[in-house]
Amino acid sequence: MIQSLARGLEILDLLEQAEGDIGIMEFARYLDVDKSSASRLLQTLASYGYVEQNPDTRRFRLGPRVVVLSNRVLNRMPLRDHAHPFLRQLTDVTGECSHLAILSQGKALYIDQYQTPSILRVETEIGTLSPLHCTALGKVLLAFVGVPSELTLTPYTPRTIGDAETLRVHLDQVRRQGFAIDDEEHVAGVRCIAAPVYNFGKKVIAAIGISGPAGRVTLDNLPLLKQQVIATAEDLSRRLGSGLF
Amino acid sequence: MIQSLARGLEILDLLEQAEGDIGIMEFARYLDVDKSSASRLLQTLASYGYVEQNPDTRRFRLGPRVVVLSNRVLNRMPLRDHAHPFLRQLTDVTGECSHLAILSQGKALYIDQYQTPSILRVETEIGTLSPLHCTALGKVLLAFVGVPSELTLTPYTPRTIGDAETLRVHLDQVRRQGFAIDDEEHVAGVRCIAAPVYNFGKKVIAAIGISGPAGRVTLDNLPLLKQQVIATAEDLSRRLGSGLF
DNA sequence: CAACAATGTTGCATGATACGCAACTCGATT
DNA sequence: AATCGAGTTGCGTATCATGCAACATTGTTG
Numbered sequence: 001m002i003q004s005l006a007r008g009l010e011i012l013d014l015l016e017q018a019e020g021d022i023g024i025m026e027f028a029r030y031l032d033v034d035k036s037s038a039s040r041l042l043q044t045l046a047s048y049g050y051v052e053q054n055p056d057t058r059r060f061r062l063g064p065r066v067v068v069l070s071n072r073v074l075n076r077m078p079l080r081d082h083a084h085p086f087l088r089q090l091t092d093v094t095g096e097c098s099h100l101a102i103l104s105q106g107k108a109l110y111i112d113q114y115q116t117p118s119i120l121r122v123e124t125e126i127g128t129l130s131p132l133h134c135t136a137l138g139k140v141l142l143a144f145v146g147v148p149s150e151l152t153l154t155p156y157t158p159r160t161i162g163d164a165e166t167l168r169v170h171l172d173q174v175r176r177q178g179f180a181i182d183d184e185e186h187v188a189g190v191r192c193i194a195a196p197v198y199n200f201g202k203k204v205i206a207a208i209g210i211s212g213p214a215g216r217v218t219l220d221n222l223p224l225l226k227q228q229v230i231a232t233a234e235d236l237s238r239r240l241g242s243g244l245f
Numbered sequence: 246m247i248q249s250l251a252r253g254l255e256i257l258d259l260l261e262q263a264e265g266d267i268g269i270m271e272f273a274r275y276l277d278v279d280k281s282s283a284s285r286l287l288q289t290l291a292s293y294g295y296v297e298q299n300p301d302t303r304r305f306r307l308g309p310r311v312v313v314l315s316n317r318v319l320n321r322m323p324l325r326d327h328a329h330p331f332l333r334q335l336t337d338v339t340g341e342c343s344h345l346a347i348l349s350q351g352k353a354l355y356i357d358q359y360q361t362p363s364i365l366r367v368e369t370e371i372g373t374l375s376p377l378h379c380t381a382l383g384k385v386l387l388a389f390v391g392v393p394s395e396l397t398l399t400p401y402t403p404r405t406i407g408d409a410e411t412l413r414v415h416l417d418q419v420r421r422q423g424f425a426i427d428d429e430e431h432v433a434g435v436r437c438i439a440a441p442v443y444n445f446g447k448k449v450i451a452a453i454g455i456s457g458p459a460g461r462v463t464l465d466n467l468p469l470l471k472q473q474v475i476a477t478a479e480d481l482s483r484r485l486g487s488g489l490f
Numbered sequence: 491c492a493a494c495a496a497t498g499t500t501g502c503a504t505g506a507t508a509c510g511c512a513a514c515t516c517g518a519t520t
Numbered sequence: 521a522a523t524c525g526a527g528t529t530g531c532g533t534a535t536c537a538t539g540c541a542a543c544a545t546t547g548t549t550g
Contacts, residue, residue, distance in 0.1 A: 002289045003507070004537065005253040009293040016314050024498055034539045039499060044247045048254040049350055058498065058546090062318045064349045067356070069261050070315030071372025073307045104309045105294055111312070127316025248536070249508065269527055279510045284528060303517095303527065 007031055008041050012050060012062065021059035070127065079206060079240070080112050083197070086208065086236040087114035093228050096212035097123045100197075101137040102205065105129060106148045108138040111206075122190050122211035131186065133167055134160045136194035137207040139180035143171040144196040144204035159185045179230055180207075181222070184214055191217040193226050195233035200241030208233050252276050253286050257295060257307065266304035315372065324451060324485070325357050328442070331453065331481040332359035338473050341457035342368045345442075346382040347450065350374060351393045353383040356451075367435050367456035376431065378412055379405045381439035382452040384425035388416040389441040389449035404430045424475055425452075426467070429459055436462040438471050440478035445486030453478050 014030055015022060028038040042060055045051040049065035074080060083100050090098040091114040101108040107129040115123055124130065132138035133153050142151075153162050161167045174180045182192040194209025209229055210217070217225060234245040259275055260267060273283040287305055290296040294310035319325060328345050335343040336359040346353040352374040360368055369375065377383035378398050387396075398407050406412045419425045427437040439454025454474055455462070462470060479490040 001292065002249050002253070002285055004247050004249040005286060005289045006293070008247070008250040008253065009290070009295060012314060013293070016317050025496080035498070036500080036540080037538055040247055040537080041250060043499090044250045045254070047246065048251070048258070050254060061321070062314055064318060064347075064354055066311045066314040067318055067354065067372045068350065068374055069257060069307055069311040071370055072261050073309060073312050074372075075370070076306065102309075105313065109309055109312065125316055125320070127312045127314075127319075129313055270525085280527070281511080281529080282509055285508080288528095 004041070007033070008045055011041060011045060012066075015051065015060065015062045021054055021057060021061045023057075023059045027060075074111060074126065077111060079197075082239055083112060083206070083208065083236055084114070086232050086239070087112060090114070090208070090210060090228065090232045091116050094210050094212075094225055096210040096217065096225075097121050098208065098210050099124055099137060100206055100208050101130070101141065102207075103132075103141040103145045103148075106132075106150065108132055108135055108141055108207070110137075116212075120213055120216075122187075122192075122213060124211065131156070134182060134185040136180045136182040136192035136209050136211075139171065139174055139182070140194045140196050140207035140209070141204075142167075143174040143180065144207075147171075156186050157184055157188050159183060161185065179226055179233075180209075181226075182211075189214050193217070193222070193229045195230045196237075197233055198237040198240065198242035198244055200243075202242055202244055205240075208236060249286070252278070253290055256286060256290060257311075260296065260305065260307045266299055266302060266306045268302075268304045272305075319356060319371065322356060324442075327484055328357060328451070328453065328481055329359070331477050331484070332357060335359070335453070335455060335473065335477045336361050339455050339457075339470055341455040341462065341470075342366050343453065343455050343477075344369055344382060345451055345453050346375070346386065347452075348377075348386040348390045348393075351377075351395065353377055353380055353386055353452070355382075361457075365458055365461075367432075367437075367458060369456065376401070379427060379430035381425045381427040381437035381454050381456075384416065384419055384427070385439045385441050385452035385454070386449075387412075388419040388425065389452075392416075401431050402429055402433050404428060406430065424471055424478075425454075426471075427456075434459050438462070438467070438474045440475045441482075442478055443482040443485065443487035443489055445488075447487055447489055450485075453481060 011027060024035050024039050028035040042051060046053055049063045051060045052063040053060050087098045087100060095116055097116050098114045099110055100112040101110050110124050110126055110128045130138055132142050134156055155162055161170060179195040184191060190211060191214045192209055192211040194207045196204040197206040197208050199205045238245050256272060269280050269283050273280040276283060287296060291298055294308045296305045297308045298305050332343045332345060340361055342361050343359045344355055345357040346355050355369050355371055355373045375383055377387050379401055400407055424438060424440040435456060436459045437454055437456040439452045441449040442451040442453050444450045483490050
């Protein structure tokens, strides 16, 4: 492990977590190094465009360079190419925003989406990391890909599953029924449905699903919406060479 | 400048430029270091999620962490929030995809877009870096923000401006008329129109424009489309507090 | 307005770490 | 089975990252 490089990356991680711009002294405290060391690390990151210094406040924020790298990452995901028409189709038939996520960094990383034309919509942007235990996409990834070693059951709404045993039983059910639901467990007023996406090796590599306001994604029309999500997930899995369906 | 950190960032830059995955030996040659040094740098980047190693081929690619950072950068751009409704409006009235770009890394960095429902469309993804001398957005940024110290006039089509003096005269005209056109200068069959976006300090901070197939964005309907782009740019500038319009 | 405090930058000596070398592992090739 | 190339690991050493001090800049206080 190269300590100086690790410190630079920790700076980027801190900036990703931060609410606003950060000054040298705060970086020095966070990294437990002298302020002169922190200053040199930030200068290096800035010269490559990974951070920017506000000339007025002298504080730092993430730089635009990562936007370019991210575009490259997303453009090199064959799964995204294959999945995009299925996301559009899923949004067309359900009228809700659809999303595609993979397990990454201990969370559900949204890598694509398709927006509904509806004015009232539930949309999660590409690049978002969502918790696994209380989102539909997340629970699918937990059930079918595996549970990361550290899983914190942070409560988000009164409906969030809060203990490990209840979650375990619930994930058994998700595996049996082949889909997951987020019934206002992550965000009040929002309900989601998701199903697993298999690759040619019959392994689950992603989850696909829809999100909508609870007033539209009601418990009454859930069976129909569920069927549409599962059908799309199976179609996409077939497209990826999975012989399971 | 911290050498180890700089090397790590150069690795990320190399991976951004690369066509495919890269092995340790190639990194070592590129950085002019021993293969064991390259290996340790890559291990550090991998442990923070900035690169991934393919377990089968042992070669590396950019990791998903940058997707999260990028999302954060884009979400913290007030300009994007303000501009999005204007992009939608511009697409609605013109029927073409609209884009928003800023000057970054010596190029035009696309930070937002709005897609036309048309099946035939010209769309540039967020995170794309486009050349300045032969795109409409790029020429607006050159004319109104400034010319970077190094500007390479790479030819892309027979219509690309190839010498500095012709470009200089052309940019004078762009400044006078208040908009720029890409008349199949970057991609054959594609025509674009862009105009500058001013902030409250009366400085140009971005360019906004539309792109379409040359068969639809014809020289005949250019005057109307041009007016719609300029009007939207002025509306957005006014929204950002510019007193110029 | 002067004094003070906090933040940030730069020069420099020093020792901790990054580096290169050698040895090893592993998979592909002959 | 032997060889080769790529990648990893152990280790000694030299280079560079680090902290300290001094300085510069900006904001705050009396």
